[in-house]
Amino acid sequence: MSARALLAVAIGLLVILPAARTNAAPAATPQRGGTLVVTLDADPPTLNPELSVLNQTFWTADQIYETLVSYDASFKPVPRLATGWSVSPDGKTYRFTLARNVKWHDGVPFTSADVQYTFGVFGPKYSPYYKTVLAALDAVDAPDANTVTFRFSKPNGVLLSLLGEPAFVILPKHLFEAGDPRTNPANNQPVGTGPFRLKEWVRGDHLTFVRNDQYYQAGLPYLDQVIYRVIPSSASQVAALEQGEVSMVLATLLPNDARRLRNTPGIKVVSPSVLARIIGLWPNLRAEHLKQLRVRQALSLAADRPRMVDEIAFGEGAAARGPVASTSPYFDSTLPVINRDVPAANKLLDEAGLKRGPDGTRFTLRLRHVASLDTFAKTAQVLKENYADIGVRVDIIAAETSTTLTAIFVNSDFDVAVYSAPMGPEPGLALTQYLSSQGLTKAFFSNAPGYQNLKVDQLIAESVSTTDQAKRGAIYRQIQRMIMADLPVIPLWEPRFLTAYRTDFENVFTQPDDRYINFTRTWHHSR
Amino acid sequence: MRPYWVRRLLQAIPLSIGVVVLTFVLIHLAPGDPIATLAGEQSTAQYQAQLRHDLGLDRPLHVQLLRYLGSVFRGNLGYSFTFGQPVLALILGRTPATLLLMGAALVVSAVLGVWIGVETATHARSPAWGVASAAVVVSYSLPTFWVGEILILIFAVRLRLLPIVGMTSLAGYTGLAHWLDLGRHLILPTVTLVSFNLALFARLTRASMLEVLAQEYVVVARAKGLPARMVLYKHALRSALLPVITVVGLNLGSMLAGFVLVETVFGWPGLGRLTFDAVGARDYPVISGLFLLTSEGVIVANLLTDLLYGFVDPRIRYA
Numbered sequence: 051m052s053a054r055a056l057l058a059v060a061i062g063l064l065v066i067l068p069a070a071r072t073n074a075a076p077a078a079t080p081q082r083g084g085t086l087v088v089t090l091d092a093d094p095p096t097l098n099p100e101l102s103v104l105n106q107t108f109w110t111a112d113q114i115y116e117t118l119v120s121y122d123a124s125f126k127p128v129p130r131l132a133t134g135w136s137v138s139p140d141g142k143t144y145r146f147t148l149a150r151n152v153k154w155h156d157g158v159p160f161t162s163a164d165v166q167y168t169f170g171v172f173g174p175k176y177s178p179y180y181k182t183v184l185a186a187l188d189a190v191d192a193p194d195a196n197t198v199t200f201r202f203s204k205p206n207g208v209l210l211s212l213l214g215e216p217a218f219v220i221l222p223k224h225l226f227e228a229g230d231p232r233t234n235p236a237n238n239q240p241v242g243t244g245p246f247r248l249k250e251w252v253r254g255d256h257l258t259f260v261r262n263d264q265y266y267q268a269g270l271p272y273l274d275q276v277i278y279r280v281i282p283s284s285a286s287q288v289a290a291l292e293q294g295e296v297s298m299v300l301a302t303l304l305p306n307d308a309r310r311l312r313n314t315p316g317i318k319v320v321s322p323s324v325l326a327r328i329i330g331l332w333p334n335l336r337a338e339h340l341k342q343l344r345v346r347q348a349l350s351l352a353a354d355r356p357r358m359v360d361e362i363a364f365g366e367g368a369a370a371r372g373p374v375a376s377t378s379p380y381f382d383s384t385l386p387v388i389n390r391d392v393p394a395a396n397k398l399l400d401e402a403g404l405k406r407g408p409d410g411t412r413f414t415l416r417l418r419h420v421a422s423l424d425t426f427a428k429t430a431q432v433l434k435e436n437y438a439d440i441g442v443r444v445d446i447i448a449a450e451t452s453t454t455l456t457a458i459f460v461n462s463d464f465d466v467a468v469y470s471a472p473m474g475p476e477p478g479l480a481l482t483q484y485l486s487s488q489g490l491t492k493a494f495f496s497n498a499p500g501y502q503n504l505k506v507d508q509l510i511a512e513s514v515s516t517t518d519q520a521k522r523g524a525i526y527r528q529i530q531r532m533i534m535a536d537l538p539v540i541p542l543w544e545p546r547f548l549t550a551y552r553t554d555f556e557n558v559f560t561q562p563d564d565r566y567i568n569f570t571r572t573w574h575h576s577r
Numbered sequence: 578m579r580p581y582w583v584r585r586l587l588q589a590i591p592l593s594i595g596v597v598v599l600t601f602v603l604i605h606l607a608p609g610d611p612i613a614t615l616a617g618e619q620s621t622a623q624y625q626a627q628l629r630h631d632l633g634l635d636r637p638l639h640v641q642l643l644r645y646l647g648s649v650f651r652g653n654l655g656y657s658f659t660f661g662q663p664v665l666a667l668i669l670g671r672t673p674a675t676l677l678l679m680g681a682a683l684v685v686s687a688v689l690g691v692w693i694g695v696e697t698a699t700h701a702r703s704p705a706w707g708v709a710s711a712a713v714v715v716s717y718s719l720p721t722f723w724v725g726e727i728l729i730l731i732f733a734v735r736l737r738l739l740p741i742v743g744m745t746s747l748a749g750y751t752g753l754a755h756w757l758d759l760g761r762h763l764i765l766p767t768v769t770l771v772s773f774n775l776a777l778f779a780r781l782t783r784a785s786m787l788e789v790l791a792q793e794y795v796v797v798a799r800a801k802g803l804p805a806r807m808v809l810y811k812h813a814l815r816s817a818l819l820p821v822i823t824v825v826g827l828n829l830g831s832m833l834a835g836f837v838l839v840e841t842v843f844g845w846p847g848l849g850r851l852t853f854d855a856v857g858a859r860d861y862p863v864i865s866g867l868f869l870l871t872s873e874g875v876i877v878a879n880l881l882t883d884l885l886y887g888f889v890d891p892r893i894r895y896a
Contacts (some may be wrong), residue, residue: 096661103617178620254846281844290741452609493622
């Protein structure tokens with residue numbers, strides 16, 4: 051054996067041995083005790099997920115309140131407050147059996163009346179998501195204390211993919227019934243059924259959750275405490291993780307830090323994202339040149355997607371092939387990879403009759419993006435360079451969130467925008483809002499491109515009412531191909547939402563997305 | 578005849594109303610819409626319309642302004658849906674953190690800055706003080722957020738001497754331990770703010786001292802044989818401080834701007850960060866409330882500055 055081979059074996063052993071040790075750890079029996087400290091980049095606005103649209107609320111309040119179902123790592127619905135369910139063949143009736151012996155943190159028993167109140171009374175009036183998802187819900191019946199039935203006026207195929215959303219936690223009827231729920235003190239001092247209770251909330255500094263000793267799942271949770279520490283600066287979050295002041299940087303890790311932390315012993319980097327997004331270029335189809343398909347095709351061909359993934363995401367992402375991310379169960383893997391092809395793009399623009407002027411420019415595009423989103427800003431810069439090669443000048447207009455969104459959605463005051471719409475977990479809902487005729491409302495988060503294709507409209511409507519997941523998947527794949535043919539949005543690349551945690555914790559992130567993060571089964575090695 | 582300070586306080590009333598009206602109009606004229614951040618990217622057009630109505634944002638601007646003024650006079654600054662709290666409670670909850678940091682930064686910058694100013698004025702030819710003087714200017718020129726992050730890197734991550742973020746550790750100390758813990762957390766943000774504010778004190782004091790030291794009464798004091806230190810700190814500095822106090826008083830408002838960055842880097846739960854978040858969310862009630870209360874703060878600070886004159890220079894009397 052040569053010296054080099056010996057060295058290789060020695061290095062191999064060095065790598066394998068510690069790995070073998072850490073790999074063996076999950077088989078160990080979970081231990082009770084310990085405190086998990088998680089970063090938040092901002093305070094949650096409220097601890098009532100039914101009233102919020104922000105992750106800071108979902109990441110925290112989902113430890114206190116519970117949903118009817120939750121998801122395993124492959125996004126399959128599994129029991130939570132509902133222990134079982136059945137769907138009628140026409141897809142219009144869902145029947146749930148509820149867990150028994152569940153108590154709210156104040157000792158009052160949890161019953162079907164709470165579910166009925168949440169979905170029948172509170173949701174329709176106050177929840178931002180409700181109308182998007184449950185518009186066709188006719189009634190919620192509670193035949194007995196442990197059974198609820200949802201009745202829809204038309205088939206609902208996507209309900210189970212959404213009931214695990216933190217936005218659909220069950221609220222205690224006895225605390226929310228009276229008065230205006232939006233200013234109810236329980237929004238800031240939540241009383242839930244979940245594994246943790248709120249002990250303390252020091253605004254802008256931290257939230258302390260302690261174990262709910264009366265939790266109905268015996269022996270759970272393992273941790274004594276979960277503390278959320280508010281650290282706005284990403285650099286400070288990473289420093290605190292490395293120093294050991296916090297145990298987890300949740301979903302806000304920057305790609306360059308992730309690359310470094312992947313090689314740091316004692317820290318693990320993960321990014322489960324079934325809800326993954328696509329950063330895309332959204333054309334305003336009302337704008338003169340962008341009406342032409344050939345121009346949009348040229349813009350798609352001229353974009354250097356691998357460069358965006360390498361230089362903006364440091365490889366922590368993927369080049370987009372369609373409007374749905376490759377981490378989604380509904381991604382159409384038959385869509386071709388889009389290679390940069392400047393001559394073909396130039397040819398398309400020539401055919402479109404857009405000749406170069408004396409300075410080499412064919413036309414100018416005003417590109418808008420939200421200034422504070424670094425990835426959007428860098429994507430815009432790459433596009434500006436890419437499009438110079440095809441004689442398209444790009445004027446970037448970067449402003450803060452509220453101003454930019456008003457310009458894009460309400461005033462249609464843009465040619466193209468770097469934007470990202472949430473496509474998960476069921477693309478049908480977002481597609482209705484962002485790319486169907488129904489979304490032509492000039493409201494925020496609507497069909498900003500002004501895209502109208504009746505066949506696509508019809509398929510989108512069909513997708514959300516199809517209960518069979520395989521059939522629904524086939525419809526989604528058809529929609530993806532039609533969108534790639536029409537290009538009402540030019541998909542560019544898929545960012546990842548990166549999380550890092552210290553490896554002395556186990557079962558830290560077993561959910562399919564940070565949206566569903568839950569620490570019921572997380573435990574700490576006491577050394 | 579009312580005392581001077583009572584008159585000044587009465588003048589503050591129309592000033593405050595002016596501030597409320599002006600900021601209200603300016604914020605609402607700025608592009609952007611609170612619904613963009615409140616409604617959420619999965620909300621429907623109907624929900625957004627409902628929310629706009631519930632928040633009263635669909636009414637004409639003058640109606641909104643009158644309603645706001647009415648509630649301010651009743652002591653109600655409104656309710657923030659972004660933060661899920663009444664505005665007054667929200668702002669008062671964040672004020673102690675900022676006052677503490679501001680106080681620490683001001684005291685340290687003032688003591689250190691005045692000392693450096695005096696010494697550099699009297700040792701104009703000393704190379705050591707020349708370096709000190711240059712260092713002050715360099716630290717003034719460095720971006721605050723960068724200084725903060727470098728300090729974190731050195732003292733918290735590498736040397737592990739000081740905590741990185743927040744006002745207290747999560748251990749939940751009580752009594753003396755709590756105050757010591759708070760003090761440890763206060764060091765890095767204070768040093769960061771001092772690195773910027775020091776120059777203001779040092780340069781002003783130096784310039785002012787140079788002027789005063791050339792005056793005849795200083796020469797007389799020296800000629801009388803008084804100890805040099807006494808001439809410097811008792812006779813010269815007292816007159817030299819007047820312009821320093823004026824400028825610092827006037828700068829209190831703009832100093833708050835520096836707090837936005839420092840509070841963000843150090844996760845300090847104060848008003849600077851609240852302002853930043855509220856502007857981003859177009860949380861009109863919170864922004865208006867913050868402007869109202871900080872402008873009141875500046876009015877009071879300026880009044881105190883005026884009163885401090887009389888203390889530093891007994892010749893100044895207000896009729």
